[in-house]
Amino acid sequence: MGKKITIIGAGISGLATAYWLHKDGYDVTVLEAGNQPGGAMQTVKEDDYIIDFGPNSGLETTPLISLLAEEVGLKNEMIYASSISNKRYILKNNHLHALPMSAGGMIKTKLFTTKGKLRVLKEPFVGKSEDGYYQSIADFVTRRLGHEFLDYAIDPFVSGVFAGNPHKLSVKSAFPKLYRLEELYGGLVKGMIKGAKERKRSKEESKQSAKMFSFVNGMQSFPTAIAANLKDVRYNYNVREIIKENNSYKIISDNNEDIISDIVLSTVPAYTLAGITTNLDMELGKHLTDVYYPPVMVLYVGIEKSKILQPLDGFGYLIPTKEKKNFLGAIWSSVIFPNRSNDTHAAFTIFVGGAKSPEIFNGDEDQLVNEVIKSFSSIMKVNGEPEIVRKRLWHKAIPQYNIGYIEHEKYFEQFEKNNPGFFISGNFRGGISVGDCVKNSDLVANRIKVLIDN
Numbered sequence: 001m002g003k004k005i006t007i008i009g010a011g012i013s014g015l016a017t018a019y020w021l022h023k024d025g026y027d028v029t030v031l032e033a034g035n036q037p038g039g040a041m042q043t044v045k046e047d048d049y050i051i052d053f054g055p056n057s058g059l060e061t062t063p064l065i066s067l068l069a070e071e072v073g074l075k076n077e078m079i080y081a082s083s084i085s086n087k088r089y090i091l092k093n094n095h096l097h098a099l100p101m102s103a104g105g106m107i108k109t110k111l112f113t114t115k116g117k118l119r120v121l122k123e124p125f126v127g128k129s130e131d132g133y134y135q136s137i138a139d140f141v142t143r144r145l146g147h148e149f150l151d152y153a154i155d156p157f158v159s160g161v162f163a164g165n166p167h168k169l170s171v172k173s174a175f176p177k178l179y180r181l182e183e184l185y186g187g188l189v190k191g192m193i194k195g196a197k198e199r200k201r202s203k204e205e206s207k208q209s210a211k212m213f214s215f216v217n218g219m220q221s222f223p224t225a226i227a228a229n230l231k232d233v234r235y236n237y238n239v240r241e242i243i244k245e246n247n248s249y250k251i252i253s254d255n256n257e258d259i260i261s262d263i264v265l266s267t268v269p270a271y272t273l274a275g276i277t278t279n280l281d282m283e284l285g286k287h288l289t290d291v292y293y294p295p296v297m298v299l300y301v302g303i304e305k306s307k308i309l310q311p312l313d314g315f316g317y318l319i320p321t322k323e324k325k326n327f328l329g330a331i332w333s334s335v336i337f338p339n340r341s342n343d344t345h346a347a348f349t350i351f352v353g354g355a356k357s358p359e360i361f362n363g364d365e366d367q368l369v370n371e372v373i374k375s376f377s378s379i380m381k382v383n384g385e386p387e388i389v390r391k392r393l394w395h396k397a398i399p400q401y402n403i404g405y406i407e408h409e410k411y412f413e414q415f416e417k418n419n420p421g422f423f424i425s426g427n428f429r430g431g432i433s434v435g436d437c438v439k440n441s442d443l444v445a446n447r448i449k450v451l452i453d454n
């Protein structure tokens, strides 16, 4: 349609946006520093194991996921989590407790004391709070549900989603839908009842009710299939600098092949974007580098089933900070998606580090791996050694929407206004989950179309 669009980054955010634009006839080029599509979505096949080092699944919170999978020819490979994996465990006193999913379960569970349970019942009578952008998820939950619920439900949940610190994450920036329940309806219970009706009208699924999906050959199949449906994706193309030239942008890369583009969409991590926009705006870099990405190690472990005494009947478990273990939790990968290992072995994904314990990586890495596997094996009652152990250390894993993030978001909006044709997207804006990245890809593609068409 006359205007050239360049998207930087071939993760799910960049590729999905490129797809919507390409489908409608726009001229799109994607530039990727690495040699393959996917970014954080990385899958490796080894013997009978399918190893996801990034996201192991996504939640189908928007119909766009299924639509995109269908259009790139991957619908037949889309798989859903086994029903057994609805059960989730939390570790308390070296024992795995099923997370209660009903009122009856809440009464019976030993995860919370009677006092803690009675405190949760007060939630509908707790009043509204002031500006949630400056309130941590920890303060929000303690006020509404009490500190036990924070320690044994929300703290591990925050580790599972953000590998984050609940005392630092802003409730409104990191969990906007949760905060909205209080803001709009006056409380979580009231909001969940009334909000369900609203979602039904909008066809969106809440994260609690959305189906968990992946693909037969792992999560990376998705970006790979999207990239295969695009006309111009260039790999090993590390963008170094972006300069404004009249009404367009000059994109300078390591391989000295500059590109002039009318529209630029960045989907690279915040800290990378800071380095390539110094010529456009000095202030932007301060905001971008302030977005914290903690380190997370992913350990993939395959163990013979006969050596595991813990019944494998759930999604896996998360570990509250109070339990003082050397890892955040473990997903029972082959229980969720049985083809992740063969019939005789089980596959697990263990998460280590995160915003609460980045210093854990200061010492010897091999020793850390051995110690984590030892604690994991003790909790799972494993007799013997794993068949395989594979690791991936993400030095900067997941952007944290901490208190103060709103100031960065406001500046990103201001920067886009000051630099027409330059769009900023990626998982440090509008949500970190794969589902949120796909939702945002549609929103930003529409904003680009509006700019070009008017």
Ligand SMILES: Cc1cc2nc3c(=O)[nH]c(=O)nc-3n(C[C@H](O)[C@H](O)[C@H](O)COP(=O)(O)OP(=O)(O)OC[C@H]3O[C@@H](n4cnc5c(N)ncnc54)[C@H](O)[C@@H]3O)c2cc1C
Residues within 6 Å of the ligand: 008, 009, 010, 011, 012, 013, 014, 031, 032, 033, 034, 037, 038, 039, 040, 041, 053, 054, 055, 056, 057, 058, 059, 237, 238, 239, 240, 267, 268, 269, 272, 296, 298, 394, 397, 398, 425, 426, 427, 428, 431, 432, 433, 434, 435, 437
């Ligand atoms: C360990 C881990 C586990 C996760 N688990 C889940 C999960 O189970 N479920 C879920 O929904 N989400 C999960 N997430 C989050 C989710 O995977 C990510 O938020 C999402 O995939 C990010 O996509 P993106 O395209 O925004 O960014 P990225 O995937 O980071 O893509 C950015 C791309 O930009 C490229 N790039 C960087 N610099 C340059 C440059 N200078 N020039 C050109 N290209 C460049 C990078 O190589 C990369 O390919 C997880 C993330 C991690 C790290």
